[in-house]
Amino acid sequence: MIRIGTVELGKKPVVVLSIDGGEEDKLDYARRLGVNLIEVRGDLVISKGVDLSGLNRVLDLIGDYGFYSVLTLRPEWEGGKLNCSEEERLQLFEKLVKHPSVGAVDVELRASILSDVRELAKREGKVLIVSYHDFEKTPPAEEIGGIFRRAVEAGADIVKLAFYGNSLSDVSRVCCVMNSIDYPKVFMVMGAVGKMTRVVGFHFGSLMTYTFLGKSVAPGQIPLEELKNLLEKFYNC
Numbered sequence: 248m249i250r251i252g253t254v255e256l257g258k259k260p261v262v263v264l265s266i267d268g269g270e271e272d273k274l275d276y277a278r279r280l281g282v283n284l285i286e287v288r289g290d291l292v293i294s295k296g297v298d299l300s301g302l303n304r305v306l307d308l309i310g311d312y313g314f315y316s317v318l319t320l321r322p323e324w325e326g327g328k329l330n331c332s333e334e335e336r337l338q339l340f341e342k343l344v345k346h347p348s349v350g351a352v353d354v355e356l357r358a359s360i361l362s363d364v365r366e367l368a369k370r371e372g373k374v375l376i377v378s379y380h381d382f383e384k385t386p387p388a389e390e391i392g393g394i395f396r397r398a399v400e401a402g403a404d405i406v407k408l409a410f411y412g413n414s415l416s417d418v419s420r421v422c423c424v425m426n427s428i429d430y431p432k433v434f435m436v437m438g439a440v441g442k443m444t445r446v447v448g449f450h451f452g453s454l455m456t457y458t459f460l461g462k463s464v465a466p467g468q469i470p471l472e473e474l475k476n477l478l479e480k481f482y483n484c
């Protein structure tokens with residue numbers, strides 16, 4: 248069983264609210280709607296002109312509201328807003344990962360700093376999420392399996408795969424491949440056709456689902472209120 252901060256994964260659906268630094272004033276509301284973790288999209292926060300001390304204040308506030316966070320610094324080359332060198336991104340990770348409210352760190356499988364971030368996470372006792380995003384398509388089953396294996400070999404505590412779905416066969420293929428893999432995982436099929444995976448993914452072993460308040464941060468995300476209602480219907484939680 249994996250725990251991010253005090254949040255146990257795998258016992259019931261875990262809801263992660265992705266914030267870009269503009270929603271921290273809604274943390275009380277998020278708590279009341281059953282959000283379990285806060286993903287700090289540090290790349291989005293920084294893109295709004297917030298500096299490192301401002302990012303630390305966001306992390307402070309998350310802790311003040313009793314949440315643990317997942318720290319994400321998504322680069323432009325994987326769909327994020329961070330436009331800096333990998334060395335600079337690693338320095339940001341080094342300055343932020345140690346924050347007491349950070350429970351997990353998300354780094355891309357294709358990042359040249361992956362092994363550095365892995366060692367950093369291990370040293371600081373944080374959960375390592377190794378993620379892979381394809382915002383255009385869903386690969387064939389064999390390729391999905393290969394990506395997953397590479398993430399495990401890279402030392403992921405949790406493997407997170409997010410593919411863009413163009414058809415229901417994309418959705419069913421991802422669910423079937425994920426269902427066949429016994430390893431801590433999170434997956435979603437992005438886009439309209441893949442919306443269902445953000446709710447039914449738990450049936451196929453996905454540990455977390457990502458949501459938003461205000462503006463979504465990825466195609467096909469379900470807003471928090473609607474997601475809460477769907478999870479109550481499907482999982483009585």
Ligand SMILES: O=C1C[C@@](O)(C(=O)O)C[C@@H](O)[C@@H]1O
Pocket residue numbers: 265286288319353378380407409435437457458464465466468
């Ligand atoms: O990787 C993911 C999943 C995501 O892309 C989604 O589709 O909900 C949202 C991102 O913020 C997060 O880091």
